[in-house]
Amino acid sequence: MxxxxxxxxxxxxxxxxxxxxxxxxxxxxxxxxxxxxxxxxxxxxxxxxxxxxxxRGRSDTIGLVVPDIANPFFATLVAAVEAEADKLGLAVSLYATLNRPGREVAYLQLIERNHVDGLIFVTNHPDTGQLAALINSTGKVVIADEDVPDAKAPKLFCDNEHGGYLAGQHLVEHGHRRVLFIGGPETMISSRRRQLGLERAICESGGSPADISIYHGEYTIEFGRDAARRFLADKRPATAIFASSDEIAIGLIEVLRAEGVSIPDDVSLIGFDDVGPLHLFAPPLTAIRQPVRSIGERAVALLLETNWQEAPRASETLLPVEIVVRRSVAPPTRQINRNENHQRTST
Missing domain, CATH: 1.10.260.40 (lambda repressor-like DNA-binding domains)
Structure with missing residues (x-):
């Protein structure tokens, strides 16, 4: 050539x-x-x-780092970033970390090598401090969906606390006071804030945090299965469950259904994310809907709008959530009646 x-x-x-x-x-x-x-x-x-x-000192390419492209939530986020970047004539380099810290570090270093003009960074696990230090030294990073504490960068989340409050409020309106919260890792901002919102709704109704049982684990289907088994082993300590991700909810439903536990006749269930086809479940699952596409679009805008010549500061933008009511929540009286009918049949 x-x-x-x-x-x-x-x-x-x-x-x-x-x-x-x-x-x-x-x-x-x-x-x-x-x-x-x-x-x-x-x-x-x-x-x-x-x-x-x-x-010219730029590549006209932005990087997008996500934990897993097989997860419907992250797949939807990727599609939104791709579509928004395409409108602006930008290319997107996609990097899936498999939620491994070492891969996250390697992809953050791409900015220093001028391979991308900036990075939208999504993690799904707590940080030991290494990621925050690298983001602060690198710059040109927008953090989306989950926090990296101490990182000085624009941050974009859904309103997790309000989502937890909406879930709690909906359960309270149906007569529930004893609720099981199944969240992600305890130190992660999404899990903490969703739990806080749930507690606030329960307390405003005259209850207390003691009415809420809490299981913490990973945002995975497998953890949902484990949580369902624990719920049954604990003799069903709640009349309703708030599962803080679609993946957890799917694992829960799988085990509960196999054990003959009916939703919502035996226990009510609310999910979080509403990215998967929850309307096709039996029964259709009530969920808090994250604005996943808006998160992707806004993350691109933040990356381009930020003046990176100045020392970046931590800022936080919250996008609104909404509750999508379907048929997975019923009053606990239905559970009581079902149990009484079952006892009569047994005798």
Whole structure:
């Protein structure tokens, strides 16, 4: 392939002269300019757009780091970022970390190597401090969905606490006071805030945090299964369950159904995220809906709007959530009646 050096030799000028003319940073005499243009045409030289962008100090590519593209939540987020970047003429480099800290560190270092102009960073586990330190030294990072404490960067979350409050309020309105909260890792902002919102709703109704049982684990289907088994082993300590992710809810339903526990006749259930086809479940699952697509779109905007020439500061933007009411919540009186009928049948 013809190189920039070939064009320069044919035109009788330096490689730097050809490069600067092509990127618009140098005005040349008409005769010199014509010699270069003739050489480009005669040699059929095709400029490398990636190299030209790098010569201007940018790649016109943004990076997106997510834990897992198989998870419907993250897949939806990726699609939203891709669509928004495409509108702006930007490319997206996608990196799936498998939720491993070492891979997260490697992808954050891409910015220092000028491989991307900035990074939207999504983690799904607590930070030991390593990620925050790297983000603070690197800059040009927007943190989305889950927090990296102590990182000085724009942060974009859904209103997790209000989501927990909406779930608790809905359960209270149906007569529930004893509620099981099944959350992600205890130290993560999403889990903490959803639990706080639930507690506030229960307390406002005259209850107390003691009325809430709490299981913490991972945002996975497997943890949902484990939580369901524990719920049954604990002799069903609640009349309603607030599962803080679609994945947890799916694992719960799988085990409860296999054990003959009916939703909502035996226990009511509310989920969080509402990314999967929860309306197709039997019964359709009531859930707190995250604005996943809006998170992706807004993250791109934050990356482009932030003045990275200044020292970045931690800022937090919350996007609203809503409750989508379906048929997985019923008054606990239905559970009592069902149990009484079952006892009569047994005797």
């Amino acid at each position: 013809t190189s920039l050096k070939d064009v320069a030799a044919a035109a009788g000028v330096s490689v730097a002269t050809v490069s600067r003319m092509l990127n618009g940073s140098l005005e040349l005499p008409l005769e010199t300019k014509k010699r270069i243009e003739d050489a480009i045409r005669d040699l059929n030289y095709q400029p490398n757009p990636h190299a030209r962008r790098l010569s």
